[in-house]
Amino acid sequence: MAMGKTPGNRDDEGDEGVFAEINITPLTDIFLVLLIIFMVTSTVIVQQGPGGGAKAGLKVNLPKGGATDVTARSTDLSVAVLADGRYVLSGNVVTTDELKAAFDKARTENPETLVIVQADEGVPHGTVVQVMELAKKAGLAQLAIGVRDGE
Structure with a gap:
């Protein structure tokens, strides 16, 4: 918090007080920068997916099966x-x-x-x-x- 004269106090007594107001402009700037960074990185991640674009999550690349995955028993x-x-x-x-x-x-x-x-x-x-x-x-x-x- 910043130290200085309180707003509205016209006394020149030299008393220093604490500002009663918080400046939220820097806080808002930080949140907007974080929002922009999130939007850009999420767009890059989606476009790097298979096929690219918004439908990249819909394609399924099934794995190849191996002979050792499931061994059949006589009761199966x-x-x-x-x-x-x-x-x-x-x-x-x-x-x-x-x-x-x-x-x-x-x-x-x-x-x-x-x-x-x-x-x-x-x-x-x-x-x-x-x-x-x-x-x-x-x-x-x-x-x-x-x-x-x-x-």
Whole structure:
């Protein structure tokens, strides 16, 4: 705080007082400079993303799968989703009801059963989610996505 005569005091007694007012102009300047720095750096970060622009966060670069990610056990259940939307379980094409029954049976045999969903590249995301939801409703909480080797 600055020392000096208080405003409005016309006495020349030589008493020095404390200013009662705070000058907020320097504080406002600092905040505006910080705001500008934040805006510039956030714009640079968004533009450096893949694809650039405001939609840079929408692109997904999926990682390549490795053979060591998930090792299938004999108790695990592998479900393949074909490009036309059919489900394959143990080499046989099954319906949704048969898939539910298989999930229920797997849960009663071993509640820690891992469900591995192997979907064709052309399968819509919603179909894969439906299979995963069927497994979760049956009580199988351990889910994995099967991928090809990244080599």
